Amino acid sequence: MRASCTLSLILDLFDAPRHPSWSVEIVNAKDDNNSLRPDQQRVEGTGGKDGQQAGQTTAEPFRPFHEKTIVFSGIQPTGVPHLGNYLGALRQWKLLHDNSAHPSLKGKKKPMQYFSVVDLHALTSEAPGPDRLRLRKESYAALLAIGLKNTRQTTLFFQSDVRYHTELMWILSTIASTGYLSRMTQWKSKLNLPDDANLDSDEATAKLKLGLFSYPVLQAADILLYEASLVPVGEDQLQHIEFARTLARGFNSHVKNSPDGSNVFRIPSAALSPAKRIMSLKRPTQKMSKSDSDPKSRILITDSYEDIHAKIRAAVTDSEPGISYDLEKRPGVSNLIEILRHVTTIAETPDTIAKDLQYMTMRGLKEMVADNIAECLSGIRENFLELMEPGNRTFYDEVSIGAGKAEQKARVTMRRVRESLGLNTFGTRLDTPKIDEVEDVGADGDANVNANDFNVGPIHPESDTDGPQTTEKAILEALQGIGQSYGGSYRVSAGGKDPSRKS
Numbered sequence: 419m420r421a422s423c424t425l426s427l428i429l430d431l432f433d434a435p436r437h438p439s440w441s442v443e444i445v446n447a448k449d450d451n452n453s454l455r456p457d458q459q460r461v462e463g464t465g466g467k468d469g470q471q472a473g474q475t476t477a478e479p480f481r482p483f484h485e486k487t488i489v490f491s492g493i494q495p496t497g498v499p500h501l502g503n504y505l506g507a508l509r510q511w512k513l514l515h516d517n518s519a520h521p522s523l524k525g526k527k528k529p530m531q532y533f534s535v536v537d538l539h540a541l542t543s544e545a546p547g548p549d550r551l552r553l554r555k556e557s558y559a560a561l562l563a564i565g566l567k568n569t570r571q572t573t574l575f576f577q578s579d580v581r582y583h584t585e586l587m588w589i590l591s592t593i594a595s596t597g598y599l600s601r602m603t604q605w606k607s608k609l610n611l612p613d614d615a616n617l618d619s620d621e622a623t624a625k626l627k628l629g630l631f632s633y634p635v636l637q638a639a640d641i642l643l644y645e646a647s648l649v650p651v652g653e654d655q656l657q658h659i660e661f662a663r664t665l666a667r668g669f670n671s672h673v674k675n676s677p678d679g680s681n682v683f684r685i686p687s688a689a690l691s692p693a694k695r696i697m698s699l700k701r702p703t704q705k706m707s708k709s710d711s712d713p714k715s716r717i718l719i720t721d722s723y724e725d726i727h728a729k730i731r732a733a734v735t736d737s738e739p740g741i742s743y744d745l746e747k748r749p750g751v752s753n754l755i756e757i758l759r760h761v762t763t764i765a766e767t768p769d770t771i772a773k774d775l776q777y778m779t780m781r782g783l784k785e786m787v788a789d790n791i792a793e794c795l796s797g798i799r800e801n802f803l804e805l806m807e808p809g810n811r812t813f814y815d816e817v818s819i820g821a822g823k824a825e826q827k828a829r830v831t832m833r834r835v836r837e838s839l840g841l842n843t844f845g846t847r848l849d850t851p852k853i854d855e856v857e858d859v860g861a862d863g864d865a866n867v868n869a870n871d872f873n874v875g876p877i878h879p880e881s882d883t884d885g886p887q888t889t890e891k892a893i894l895e896a897l898q899g900i901g902q903s904y905g906g907s908y909r910v911s912a913g914g915k916d917p918s919r920k921s
């Protein structure tokens with residue numbers, strides 16, 4: 419793979435700006451983080467007393483209960499992650515992981531991230547037990563292979579290792595609206611039903627299982643358990659994050675008379691990657707998906723150089739001459755251009771890229787795209803194969819550490835939830851550590867920082883005076899790091915001549 423890449427000629431075809439106008443989209447980011455510490459009191463009314471505004475406290479200047487940026491995101495173990503998962507989600511996870519351990523944040527409040535292999539969600543897809551076991555292992559190993567690991571700031575865990583997810587799901591389901599759930603699209607697309615299908619249809623109710631219908635409630639529980647403020651996802655998940663926000667607000671208002679009067683849940687925001695939706699190589703009007711029955715419809719992040727080339731060569735395009743970007747008329751070619759843009763982090767728009775490549779042959783374009791994908795994913799396959807070797811202990815050690823860390827954090831949230839509902843234990847069994855103690859549970863201290871992997875400049879440490887907003891700013895900058903590195907170039911293999919190049 420490497421040898422072939424060295425044959426490639428690096429061409430900087432664009433005079434790419436270093437700081438493109440693109441930035442990560444934080445969806446619904448208007449801050450609802452207005453919950454208070456248990457030791458604070460909210461001033462009710464519009465004016466407050468002594469000139470205070472509503473939302474301020476009598477005890478000390480208003481500070482959100484959750485000061486720290488916390489990220490949660492999950493991936494289903496329905497197969498080895500594909501290029502869409504990587505560009506739409508996992509690459510951001512790695513960036514956040516690297517940045518949260520950046521030396522410039524030493525001694526400051528650092529962002530935390532919880533990344534989960536959401537295997538309970540995957541039960542909504544059929545798989546025999548032994549296959550599921552393998553898929554779970556492959557999924558977790560794939561996360562380690564891209565460079566994630568448990569550190570003080572990062573927790574990598576299996577959802578099924580933390581029993582609180584299902585407990586919180588039940589509690590949230592007591593306030594979840596079935597009308598809202600019935601309007602969501604995922605259950606319809608998984609059952610190949612039209613978008614306007616509803617529960618009045620016999621076809622829908624015959625196929626629909628409760629687990630698939632209530633999937634977004636479990637997803638809300640995943641997010642809220644870890645007090646996540648940011649949830650990096652692909653576009654397909656936006657509806658679910660909105661639902662989680664609605665549930666969190668609903669629950670907070672449901673328990674507003676709880677003893678300490680504070681909000682229980684933080685309201686999360688979705689963070690969209692620039693690669694919102696990578697499409698299938700075989701049906702380019704549908705998104706690339708792990709569960710597509712055609713393995714040639716997707717590039718796995720563990721594919722070999724040869725597999726990547728074979729799949730891209732077989733990608734559905736069209737017989738029109740030349741290259742152009744037109745999502746309606748040329749979805750296959752447009753998808754290849756999008757992929758090229760994201761794997762190389764070129765700052766130009768897809769239209770401009772297509773214009774620059776307009777005289778290229780389809781064969782040349784495919785070869786170029788395949789080479790650049792292989793370059794973007796290089797090293798992951800080798801790491802993955804090593805981790806999957808039977809004698810390799812790293813996988814098992816990481817799983818154990820992640821499970822312990824996640825469970826401790828989730829237990830703290832669940833205690834608050836239970837108490838807000840009057841479900842306090844009458845015994846003494848729930849001897850829960852304080853949040854500070856939980857955050858000290860680390861595997862081996864800070865991660866090895868390699869921010870250069872993503873061309874990310876140092877992010878600014880939180881200052882004591884700026885408080886939570888600065889941490890939020892730091893994480894946003896971390897996310898924008900991907901965007902700022904959109905100034906790359908792509909490789910043209912020796913075989914795929916680009917006739918548009920003058921020299």
Ligand code: AQP
Pocket residue numbers: 492493494495496500502503504505506507543650651652653654655693694695696697705706707708709710
């Ligand atoms: N095609 C895609 N383009 C960009 N982002 C994508 N994501 C998924 N597909 C694309 C993002 O990857 C994260 C993990 O996804 P998931 O495993 O939780 O489930 P999914 O969205 O349903 O992905 P798949 O690959 O289509 O899995 P199956 O086939 O099992 O349903 C999410 O953040 C998602 O947005």
